[in-house]
Amino acid sequence: MARQNTVFKEAYNRYAVALRTDTALPSEPEIAAQLGVSRSTARAILTRLSEEGIIRWNKRQKIVLRQPTDHDLFPSEETDSLHDIIERSFMQRILADDAAPGMQINELELAREIGTGTTSVREFLIRFSRFGLIEKRPNSHWTLKGFTREFALELADVREMFELHSAAEFGRLPRDNQSWADLAAIRDEHHAMLDDINQRFKDFSVLDERFHLLIHRASKNRFIADFYDAIAIVFHYHYQWNKTAARQRNERAIHEHLDYIAALESGDQAAIDAACRAHLHSARQTLLQSLPQIATETA
Amino acid sequence: MARQNTVFKEAYNRYAVALRTDTALPSEPEIAAQLGVSRSTARAILTRLSEEGIIRWNKRQKIVLRQPTDHDLFPSEETDSLHDIIERSFMQRILADDAAPGMQINELELAREIGTGTTSVREFLIRFSRFGLIEKRPNSHWTLKGFTREFALELADVREMFELHSAAEFGRLPRDNQSWADLAAIRDEHHAMLDDINQRFKDFSVLDERFHLLIHRASKNRFIADFYDAIAIVFHYHYQWNKTAARQRNERAIHEHLDYIAALESGDQAAIDAACRAHLHSARQTLLQSLPQIATETA
DNA sequence: AAAATGTTTATTGTAGATAAAAAACAAAAT
DNA sequence: ATTTTGTTTTTTATCTACAATAAACATTTT
Numbered sequence: 001m002a003r004q005n006t007v008f009k010e011a012y013n014r015y016a017v018a019l020r021t022d023t024a025l026p027s028e029p030e031i032a033a034q035l036g037v038s039r040s041t042a043r044a045i046l047t048r049l050s051e052e053g054i055i056r057w058n059k060r061q062k063i064v065l066r067q068p069t070d071h072d073l074f075p076s077e078e079t080d081s082l083h084d085i086i087e088r089s090f091m092q093r094i095l096a097d098d099a100a101p102g103m104q105i106n107e108l109e110l111a112r113e114i115g116t117g118t119t120s121v122r123e124f125l126i127r128f129s130r131f132g133l134i135e136k137r138p139n140s141h142w143t144l145k146g147f148t149r150e151f152a153l154e155l156a157d158v159r160e161m162f163e164l165h166s167a168a169e170f171g172r173l174p175r176d177n178q179s180w181a182d183l184a185a186i187r188d189e190h191h192a193m194l195d196d197i198n199q200r201f202k203d204f205s206v207l208d209e210r211f212h213l214l215i216h217r218a219s220k221n222r223f224i225a226d227f228y229d230a231i232a233i234v235f236h237y238h239y240q241w242n243k244t245a246a247r248q249r250n251e252r253a254i255h256e257h258l259d260y261i262a263a264l265e266s267g268d269q270a271a272i273d274a275a276c277r278a279h280l281h282s283a284r285q286t287l288l289q290s291l292p293q294i295a296t297e298t299a
Numbered sequence: 300m301a302r303q304n305t306v307f308k309e310a311y312n313r314y315a316v317a318l319r320t321d322t323a324l325p326s327e328p329e330i331a332a333q334l335g336v337s338r339s340t341a342r343a344i345l346t347r348l349s350e351e352g353i354i355r356w357n358k359r360q361k362i363v364l365r366q367p368t369d370h371d372l373f374p375s376e377e378t379d380s381l382h383d384i385i386e387r388s389f390m391q392r393i394l395a396d397d398a399a400p401g402m403q404i405n406e407l408e409l410a411r412e413i414g415t416g417t418t419s420v421r422e423f424l425i426r427f428s429r430f431g432l433i434e435k436r437p438n439s440h441w442t443l444k445g446f447t448r449e450f451a452l453e454l455a456d457v458r459e460m461f462e463l464h465s466a467a468e469f470g471r472l473p474r475d476n477q478s479w480a481d482l483a484a485i486r487d488e489h490h491a492m493l494d495d496i497n498q499r500f501k502d503f504s505v506l507d508e509r510f511h512l513l514i515h516r517a518s519k520n521r522f523i524a525d526f527y528d529a530i531a532i533v534f535h536y537h538y539q540w541n542k543t544a545a546r547q548r549n550e551r552a553i554h555e556h557l558d559y560i561a562a563l564e565s566g567d568q569a570a571i572d573a574a575c576r577a578h579l580h581s582a583r584q585t586l587l588q589s590l591p592q593i594a595t596e597t598a
Numbered sequence: 599a600a601a602a603t604g605t606t607t608a609t610t611g612t613a614g615a616t617a618a619a620a621a622a623c624a625a626a627a628t
Numbered sequence: 629a630t631t632t633t634g635t636t637t638t639t640t641a642t643c644t645a646c647a648a649t650a651a652a653c654a655t656t657t658t
Contacts, residue, residue, distance in 0.1 A: 002617040003641050007438060027632055038438075038620040043633090059633065060627080082642075108609065117643045118610085119418060126425050132521045139306060139337075139610065139649060154520040161460045221453045222431045222444075227522070302611050302645040326602055337650040342603090358603065359657080381612075407639065414614040417640085438619060438640070 005044075011035045016054070016068040025055065025062035086124045089114045091237040093198040094133065094144060097292070101146030103136060131230045145162055147238065149291055153275060154216045156234040156284040159231060160277075162224045163215065167260075167276040170218035179218060180265075187210050187261045190254050197251050205239055211257060238290065251285055256282060304343075309378040310334045311344045315353070315367040324354065324361035361362040383417060385423045388413045390536040393432065393443055400445030404433060430529045446537065448590055455583040458530060459576075461523045462514065464560075469517035470566055478517060479564075485510050486560045489553050496550050503549040504538055510556060514563075537589065548585055555581060556588065 015035055023030065025046075032042035050057040052066050090110070093099060111121045123143055128134060132151060135143050145151065173179055188208060193200050209232050216228045256279040263275035314334060321555075324330065343573055349356040353367050391448060392398060410420045423541050428430035431450060444450065461513070472478055486505060492499050508531050515527045555578040562574035 002615080003619085003642065005618055007619065014327055029632075040619055040621080044619090106609075119642060122611090123422065123425055126422055130429050130525070132525070138653090141609075151521075154522060156519075157464070158522045159518055161464060165456070165460060196657095219456075221459045222450075223453060223526070226429070226431070231636095273657090301613065301645075302649085306646055306649065328602075338603095339649060339651080343649090405639075416613090418612060418642095421641090422611090439621090440639075 001181040004078075004082065006079055006081050006113050007037060008041050008044050010046060010081075011041060012080055013073045015045055015262065016049065017074060019049075019054065019064045019068060021064050021067050025110065027060070081235045082120050083124065086114055086116065086120060087128075087233075090124065090128070095237060095241045096145065096224075099144060101144060101148055103144040103146075105142035105144055107142075114184065130226075131234055135235070147234075147291065152287050152291060155231065155234075156280075156287060160229065160284075162219070162227060163280060164213070164273065164276055166216045166219040166221075166224060167264065167272050168269060169220075170215055170264055171269055171272045173218055179214060181213055183264065184262060186214065187258065190258055190261070194251070194254050197247070197254075200252045201247045204246075205235070208253065208257075209235075232298050253281065253286075267293070303377075303381065305378055306336060307340050307343050309380075310336050310340060310374040311347060312372045314380055315348065316346055317373060318348075318353065318363045318367060320363050320366050322363050324363070326359070361370075379502070381419050385413055385415065385419060386427075389423065389427070394446065394536060394540045398443060398445065400443060400447055402443040402445075404441035404443055404544050406441075416581075418434065429525075430533055446533075446590065448587065451586050451590060454530065454533075454580075455586060457526065459524060459579045460510070461518070462579060463572065463575055465515045465518040465520075465523060466563065466571050467568060468513055468519075469563055470568055472517055478513060478570045481513055482560060482563065485513065486557065489560070493550070493553050496553075497546070500546045500549045503545075503552065504534070507552065507556075508534075525596055551581065552585075553580070 015031070026034075028039050028042050028046070031046070032039040035045075036043065046055070046057055049055045049068075051070075052072060054064065054066060056063045056065055093110075105125070107118050107121050107125070112122070113119045125134065125136075130143075132154070133147065134279065135145055137143065167224075170179065186207070193204065193207065193236060199229065200243055213228060213232070216224055256275075260272075260275040260279050263271040266272075314330070325333075327338050327341050327345070330345070331338040334341065334344075345354070345361065346357055348354045348367075351367075352372060353363065353365060353371065355362045355364055392409075404424070406417050406420050408422070410417045412419070424435075426432065428435060428441075431453070432444055432446065434444055436442065469478065485506070490502065492506065512527060512531070515523055518524075555574075559571075559574040559578050562570040565571075
């Protein structure tokens, strides 16, 4: 097998669930653009929908005959991209308790375990190496550096430098910039979450990511944006496996965010700096507390 | 061909040139450690040296019979690692005048031109992408973002944040730390270069890199260190193709370095901050002036 | 016993092949 | 004339295979 058609299957599912009986579908290029795939893939979707009797397709005429059922969709195992499968599987391994810093990472073993070829694993590891959690010795194995206290501190230091910079830039944005409207929307979502904190505290991490991403976008700096992507992925998996005192921690963070947002909206650089520092300081504490207690760097 | 034996050939050359007639060679593990290769490769080297009549080898006895000549060495084309070949070839392309920002990068075409497989090119591009000069659209081509004014400004911003941080950390190092001795040595080299500036101004870039690397090491932060690696590679190629007003520019930079070093040695954080800012400001100007004038981002 | 050499095994680095997906080209319809 | 559909070509993503290299194991030497 050279390549799985996961792009097709995933897009097919996405398109099928949105279909409504008796409606007419747009042109092929439009469908392709909607789904973010090429027209070739869009046509493959239409072909399959037609074969399954879900639409009647004749050149420009595309009529939805019936609503697709769950039975028509591809199972979720077949729609995940190989990259995502490897990422999940790998993160699970390195965040597991038995993954000690200094451990060797074997490409072939990983590939066999995941049920994939070595090339994909190699490429994943190369991409992943920019997060600073693994390191390669040339012509030899990868080494797991691990989610240690040192890692957390180094990450937090860079994050603070970048976010102070981005926040200051944000404060300088002209008032008619779209980001101010986005910020106001996010502010309102914070209030809404706070009103129903007991039910919704679990949704905070998504909101948190959106908030910080908005701030970092203001810097218009590709290195800062890339670094925040890395942080977001690492945190995503880390907090998924380490859910401690989430309710209280998140409520506190929401209040800090609201102070921070108010400072941004005031446009007062000193206030922005202070509010940003306050939040980053407590974010650092949260991160350090979430670390597995055993893990210390094996220099 | 699965893999070229460039590791062997490069290490063979390195070892051969250091041989002296009538000396005895150390044990295999020791040779391997000296060269930074495995014992397997070290043995391959000894085998070849023996076959060529350069040494007499019998178990522990390894006597150098004759000095190897240039004729005994492998030609330099055969000793470069594939990664280096691809890197050079690629940098040449993207720094060439006809490489306009927004241009597509074709893996297969690049591979054919370099005379290598696509896998190696792909892996190179993935690694190279962290420098922010190229970008990938999933399932589609790479795009050259190019050495533009935007790139230079974003790079300079991050560099300044990191170096101000590292310089402050350097100032806090205990006086018995090895870095202070290294700094003094580099200070002396600056003076020596200044005394003979007309002859030696071309060697400045190497000294410059060592100086800044020493500072960044003080931060003990893997993200800062990695970023400086990226800067160093980009600058290495960039200044190789853009040699403008090197004499004057370098002399000025040496003076700034000496001020900066004096500030570090004083331990006065305010002085360090000021000297660091002064140098970074002029480094930014140098970088901007070295840009090709045509290149502006195609958003 | 510890270190060196001799031998075998495991792992990485790279080429080549192939299906999926994108992109380009050609013909038809508004 | 522009957009849409039909068809072909190009390019990417991924698997498999294999030589180079590293690493492990076994034997010998000091």
